[in-house]
Amino acid sequence: MKKFFLYAAAALLVTVTAGAGDQFHIGYSSPDTEDSFQLLLIEAAKQEAVDQRVILTVEDAREQVDLQLQQVDKMIAAGVDALLVVPVNTSDVDEIVKKAQAAKIPLVFVNRNAYVGQRPPDNCYVIATDAYVEGETQMNYAGPLIGSDGNVVIFQGILSNEATQSRTRGVKEVISQSYPELAITAEATANWRRDQATGIMREWIKSFGRERIDAVLSNNDSMALGALDALKEAGIDDVIVMGVDGLQEALDEIEAGRMAGTVLQDPNMQGRGAVRIAVNVLKGEPQTQNNILPSELITKENLNHYR
Numbered sequence: 001m002k003k004f005f006l007y008a009a010a011a012l013l014v015t016v017t018a019g020a021g022d023q024f025h026i027g028y029s030s031p032d033t034e035d036s037f038q039l040l041l042i043e044a045a046k047q048e049a050v051d052q053r054v055i056l057t058v059e060d061a062r063e064q065v066d067l068q069l070q071q072v073d074k075m076i077a078a079g080v081d082a083l084l085v086v087p088v089n090t091s092d093v094d095e096i097v098k099k100a101q102a103a104k105i106p107l108v109f110v111n112r113n114a115y116v117g118q119r120p121p122d123n124c125y126v127i128a129t130d131a132y133v134e135g136e137t138q139m140n141y142a143g144p145l146i147g148s149d150g151n152v153v154i155f156q157g158i159l160s161n162e163a164t165q166s167r168t169r170g171v172k173e174v175i176s177q178s179y180p181e182l183a184i185t186a187e188a189t190a191n192w193r194r195d196q197a198t199g200i201m202r203e204w205i206k207s208f209g210r211e212r213i214d215a216v217l218s219n220n221d222s223m224a225l226g227a228l229d230a231l232k233e234a235g236i237d238d239v240i241v242m243g244v245d246g247l248q249e250a251l252d253e254i255e256a257g258r259m260a261g262t263v264l265q266d267p268n269m270q271g272r273g274a275v276r277i278a279v280n281v282l283k284g285e286p287q288t289q290n291n292i293l294p295s296e297l298i299t300k301e302n303l304n305h306y307r
Helices: 036-052 065-077 094-103 131-146 162-178 194-208 221-233 248-255 267-282
Strands: 003-009 012-018 025-030 055-060 082-085 107-110 124-129 151-156 183-189 215-218 240-245 261-264 290-293 296-299
Touching: 025 036, 025 065, 025 267, 036 055, 036 221, 036 267, 055 065, 065 082, 065 094, 082 094, 082 267, 094 107, 107 267, 124 131, 124 267, 131 162, 131 215, 131 240, 131 261, 131 296, 151 162, 151 194, 151 221, 162 183, 183 194, 194 221, 215 221, 221 240, 221 248, 240 248, 248 261, 248 296, 267 290
Parallel strands: 025 055, 025 082, 082 107, 107 124, 124 290, 151 183, 151 215, 215 240, 240 261
Antiparallel strands: 003 012, 012 055, 261 296
């Protein structure tokens, strides 16, 4: 019989699955358990932990590098057999790697790729999507809808994050190569947050009006939805809005015709896959270090496939 325990305290969320056949204890460091997409990753990892009959401990780093390091130390001290980490800062993971290597336990970086185009260090693994391709895909679809002389605003995630940098670069390089007359009216970070995007979008509407905003290109769905909230408040319903993630609410807005599309980065494949990678390594089975999953464009035309 399996038992489930869930409790939260001081930035700590722990899920324990127990039953005959339990073998491993895996630690999971999330950057933000209030983020909609990160919650989907955690839920997928929890489901896979149940299927694999392993213990999964989840910590919330609250987008703080120092706190994430402290929590990694705590999980290692608690005797975890492997670590899954969604890094707070993809440019600052060396200490996490050193800690895992010193403890001689496998480390899986999930969702946020600190080793784009590189081989990860020994006993380290990556499961993520290609963020640059996501930005490219977003702009390649939006471009013909906007037109060559349109105006776009760009919402960025946390600036230290590789996904922010790569998605934004993908968008801008498509603009440069295929739509050189298109103007970027404004860009700003809303730190992946819906409420922050709503506030920024309100200011942009006041500053630029509808005339200089033909499209909103967002690094994630939460910020796209926040921008859409502000557009609805202003009575503007003809701006092209696109995100990345494939959140259910974004799919609802696509169905309603208020969002043009999103780019799916499947949280189920990433969350479940991260647990599988850790278990495979712990069992001594062959495991690829770089695991880059496909990203898929979702529009009204193919929406039913993703419901």
